[in-house]
Amino acid sequence: VAFGAEWAGFIGPLPQDNTPDEGPWSDWFARRRLLPYLRRSVADGALGAAEAALVEQVVARIGEFGGDEPPARVHGDLWPGNLLWGADDRVWLIDPAAHGGHRETDLAQLALFGGPPHHDRIMAAYREAWPLADGWRERVPLHQLHLLLVHTALFGTTYRDAVTRAARAALDGLGRATVNG
Numbered sequence: 001v002a003f004g005a006e007w008a009g010f011i012g013p014l015p016q017d018n019t020p021d022e023g024p025w026s027d028w029f030a031r032r033r034l035l036p037y038l039r040r041s042v043a044d045g046a047l048g049a050a051e052a053a054l055v056e057q058v059v060a061r062i063g064e065f066g067g068d069e070p071p072a073r074v075h076g077d078l079w080p081g082n083l084l085w086g087a088d089d090r091v092w093l094i095d096p097a098a099h100g101g102h103r104e105t106d107l108a109q110l111a112l113f114g115g116p117p118h119h120d121r122i123m124a125a126y127r128e129a130w131p132l133a134d135g136w137r138e139r140v141p142l143h144q145l146h147l148l149l150v151h152t153a154l155f156g157t158t159y160r161d162a163v164t165r166a167a168r169a170a171l172d173g174l175g176r177a178t179v180n181g
Helices: 025-043 049-060 103-110 119-129 136-172
Strands: 009-011 014-016 072-074 083-085 091-093 099-101
Touching: 014 025, 014 136, 025 049, 025 136, 049 136, 072 103, 099 103, 103 119, 103 136
Parallel strands: none
Antiparallel strands: 009 014, 072 099, 083 091
16 A cells, blocks of 8 residues: 555545555655645645745654654545535535545544534544554644645745745644654
């Protein structure tokens, strides 16, 4: 199993490079998930030089975050809007961008935009079934950067501040994320 997938990918209407890669995850994530949408966001004017420099600092230090794991099959676009809740409290996942990725990415994306109903229960159940590595909370903003950069590429400056906050939070949490992680 590798990071990426054997098929061409999309995230919403945008192409997503799924070229399989043995890793490490941090290098793959920077090359295939962060940099393409950063470049597009800058080219389209959604992000300026200051925001780009901040994200580039995250990319330059991505190997320092710790938490590298073998690939896991992930949804790939698991924000709260891609969960459908039935009247019986059953949940359906929709609109996947499935690939081999880092399991923390789906969990971090799930916390975006206010998170889903029962978010604390979902996280507790996940951690009980498959504990997360130390430092995972500090890595949440790193994992969220991909989807936030996709949003700046799609929707423009509306998400500029969110990208800036996530990049700063990732860098601020860097020392804590690597402790025992």
